Amino acid sequence: MKEKDIRICVIGLGYVGLPLARLFSTKYQTIGFDMNPARVEVLMAGHDSTLEVSDELLQNAIANGFVCTSDIDKIKDCNFYIVAVPTPVDENNNPDLTPLYGASTTVGQVISKGDVVVYESTVYPGVTEDECIPVVEKVSGLKFNQDFYAGYSPERINPGDKLHTVEKIKKVTSGSTPEVARLVNEVYSSVIEAGTHMAPSIKVAEAAKVIENSQRDINIAFVNELSKIFNKLGIDTQDVLEAASTKWNFLPFKPGLVGGHCIGVDPYYLAQCAQRHGYNPEIILAGRRMNDGMGEYVANETIKLMLKKGLQVLNSNILILGFTFKENCPDVRNTKVIDIYKALNEYNVNITVYDPWANTDAVMHEYGIEVTNELPAKKFDTAILAVAHKKFETLDVPSLLKDKHVVFDVKAFLAREIVDGRL
Numbered sequence: 321m322k323e324k325d326i327r328i329c330v331i332g333l334g335y336v337g338l339p340l341a342r343l344f345s346t347k348y349q350t351i352g353f354d355m356n357p358a359r360v361e362v363l364m365a366g367h368d369s370t371l372e373v374s375d376e377l378l379q380n381a382i383a384n385g386f387v388c389t390s391d392i393d394k395i396k397d398c399n400f401y402i403v404a405v406p407t408p409v410d411e412n413n414n415p416d417l418t419p420l421y422g423a424s425t426t427v428g429q430v431i432s433k434g435d436v437v438v439y440e441s442t443v444y445p446g447v448t449e450d451e452c453i454p455v456v457e458k459v460s461g462l463k464f465n466q467d468f469y470a471g472y473s474p475e476r477i478n479p480g481d482k483l484h485t486v487e488k489i490k491k492v493t494s495g496s497t498p499e500v501a502r503l504v505n506e507v508y509s510s511v512i513e514a515g516t517h518m519a520p521s522i523k524v525a526e527a528a529k530v531i532e533n534s535q536r537d538i539n540i541a542f543v544n545e546l547s548k549i550f551n552k553l554g555i556d557t558q559d560v561l562e563a564a565s566t567k568w569n570f571l572p573f574k575p576g577l578v579g580g581h582c583i584g585v586d587p588y589y590l591a592q593c594a595q596r597h598g599y600n601p602e603i604i605l606a607g608r609r610m611n612d613g614m615g616e617y618v619a620n621e622t623i624k625l626m627l628k629k630g631l632q633v634l635n636s637n638i639l640i641l642g643f644t645f646k647e648n649c650p651d652v653r654n655t656k657v658i659d660i661y662k663a664l665n666e667y668n669v670n671i672t673v674y675d676p677w678a679n680t681d682a683v684m685h686e687y688g689i690e691v692t693n694e695l696p697a698k699k700f701d702t703a704i705l706a707v708a709h710k711k712f713e714t715l716d717v718p719s720l721l722k723d724k725h726v727v728f729d730v731k732a733f734l735a736r737e738i739v740d741g742r743l
Contacts, residue, residue, distance in 0.1 A: 326507060329353055329398035329430075331423050333363060333388060335581075335651065336440060336475040337404035339372050339486045343511050344402075345386035352388040353395050353426070363388040369679070371650060372479065396430045400507065401437040403427065403452075404475060406581060408654075413588045413608075415444070417451060424452045428459025431468050436495075438471035438504055442586050444530055444593035445523040448472045449496070464496070471495040471504035472522040474529030479580070480649030490514040494525035530593075533586040534604055539573045540583070541607035544614055547575040547743045551621070557743060558732045575743040576730060577618075577656035577706070578611040579645035584654050615659020618743070622704055622728045623667055625740050629726060631701055636669050639700040639720060642707025643675040643683060643691050647731075650677045657706045658687050660730075672696050676711050695720075702726040708733040 326348050330341035333354040341352040354360050362369060364387075366379040389395070405419040420441055427437050437456060439448050453464050462468050476489045491512045495501030501518055509516045519525040547557040557575060564570050578584045587604050594601045626633055645655040657673075664671055673691045683691045695715075699722045705712065708731040717727060718738055727734065729742035 326400045327351075327398045328400045328402065328507075329395040330402045330404055331395075331426060332403065332405035332419075332441075333359060334404070334406065335370050335372050335479050336477045337402075338363070338368055338370070339477060340402065340404060340440070340475075341388075342373050342377060342381045342386065343486055345381045345384065347511055348400075348507075350386055351395050351398060352386070353392070354388065354390055355422075357390045360388045360390045369650070370479070372477070392426060392429060396432075398430070399432070399435045401427050401431065401435065402440060402473075403437065404440040406653075407441045407443055407585070407589070408581070409585050409588050415589050415592055417443075417447065420447070420452055421455055424455035425459050428456040431456060431460050431462065433462065433467045436469045436471060436500060436503065438473055440473055440475040442474060442529050442533070442582065442589065443526055444589040445527045446593070448522050448526060469496050469500040470522065471500060472525045473504065473508055474525060474532075476532075479651045480646060487511060487513045491516045492519055492525050492528055493517070494519040494522045496522060530586050530590045533583045534590050534607075536573075537578060537583050537587050537611060538603060538607040539571060540576065540578055541610040543573045544575045544610050544743070548617070551741075574732070575614075577614050577645075577659075579654045579656040580651065581653045584611065584645075584656070612656075612659075614743075615656045616663040618704065618706075618728065618730055619660045619663030621741055622664070622702060622726060625726045625728065626702055629724065629740070631724060631726065633667050633669060636701040637698065638664060638669050638671050639696065639703045640671060640673045641675075641703060641705045641712060641715070641717075642709055643673050643678045644707055644709075647708040648677065648710050650679055652678055652683055652686060658689070660704060660706060661689060672700070675707065675709070677709060700725070702728070705729045705731060705734055707731070 328344045328348045328350045330337045331353045333352045341350055344350045367375055368378055403423045405423045408416050410416045453470055457464055471494055473491055473493045478484050491508050493505040493508050493516050495504045505516050505518045550557045550560055565572050587608050591601045591604050623633055643657045644652050675691050676693050678691050680691050700720055701722055703717055703721055726740045727738055729739045732742050
C-alpha cells in the first residue's frame with residue numbers, strides 16, 4: 321500500500337475519533353463512521369457537541385471533502401481503518417469490550433485483502449490480537465497477516481485541552497508485521513507534528529498506553545491519602561505541596577476526584593489482565609480504592625464542617641458547583657461528582673447542581689439527576705466547588721450563600737479566605 325493510495329476510515333466519532341479523522345482529512349481521503357445517525361447529522365451540519373473540534377475547523381474539513389456517515393456501504397472503499405470507540409468498565413469495574421467487538425464486526429464487514437485496521441482504544445496487552453482480530457477474521461473470512469493486517473496506536477486525547485491537541489502530542493505506533501509497523505508509523509507521522517515512536521510490537525504499545533494512566537492514578541491516590549492525613553493533623557495540603565514542589569524532582573500531583581474515561585478506568589484493565597495471568601496487583605487496586613472513595617470523603621467532610629458551625633444538616637440547601645469530570649469540558653463520562661451527590665443525598669439534604677458546561681439531557685440520561693446551566697437565584701447553606709471551570713473564576717460564591725454557611729473547595733480553586741475546607 322502506497323501512501324498516496326491510502327483511504328482512511330475512522331470508526332467512532334467521539335472525543336478521540338473526530339479530532340483524528342479531521343486531522344487525517346487534511347492529507348488523505350477520509351471518512352468518519354459512527355453508528356449514531358443523530359451524531360453524524362450534527363457533525364455534517366458543521367458542529368461538534370463535544371467541542372473538541374471547532375466549528376470552523378470542522379466546516380473547512382467538510383468543504384474540502386471530509387465526510388461523516390452511519391452508512392456502512394460508504395466505507396467499503398477505504399483501505400486503512402482506524403477504530404476509536406470507548407472501552408468502559410461495567411458496574412463491577414470489569415473491562416467491557418462490547419464496543420470493540422461491535423467495531424471489529426463492522427470492520428469485518430468491509431475490510432478487503434491488503435487492508436490495514438489500526439486500533440486506538442485503550443486496552444490491556446493482547447486485546448487487539450486475541451480479542452479483536454478473531455472477530456474481524458470470522459466476519460470477513462480473511463486471514464490475519466496474510467489477507468489483512470493490524471496496528472495499534474493508543475489515543476492520547478486530553479478532552480478540553482486546546483493546547484495539547486492531537487497533532488501536538490507524540491504518538492506511539494505499532495504493527496502486526498515489521499512492514500505494516502513502518503506503514504502505520506509513516507501514515508501517523510505524516511500528520512502528527514510532535515512525531516511518533518514506533519513500538520516493537522502491538523502488545524508493547526497496548527501496555528504503554530494502559531500504564532500511562534495507571535501511573536497518574538497511583539500518584540493522585542498518594543496525594544489524596546496525604547490530604548486525608550494532613551487534614552487530621554490540621555495542616556493545609558496545598559501548603560505542603562507548595563513547599564515540597566521547591567525540590568527540582570518533586571512530582572506536582574494534586575489531590576482531587578479521579579473520573580473520566582481514562583485515569584479512572586484504565587487501571588482496571590491492567591489489573592484484570594494481571595489477575596488473568598496469576599498476579600494480584602496490590603498498588604494499582606489500592607490506588608483505585610483510594611480514588612474511588614474521594615467523592616464520599618468530600619461529602620462527609622462537608623457535613624462535619626456544617627455540624628461544627630452549628631448548621632442544621634437535615635433539609636439544608638447545598639449547591640454543587642460543577643458536574644463534568646474535568647474543567648472547561650462538557651464530558652460527563654464517569655464523573656466522580658456523582659459520588660459527592662449520592663453521599664450527600666443520604667443525609668436528606670436538598671442538592672442543586674450548577675454546571676454551565678454540562679449537557680443537562682446527557683446527565684439526566686446517564687445519572688438520573690437534574691443539573692442546571694443557569695445560576696440558581698436562591699440562597700444556600702453550603703457550597704461545594706467540585707470542578708474548576710474557568711467560568712467560576714468570576715463567580716461571587718459568598719453572594720450565593722446565607723450569612724452562616726460552609727464552603728468546601730475540592731480543587732483549591734477559590735480564594736482561601738472564603739473557604740472552610742479543601743483537599
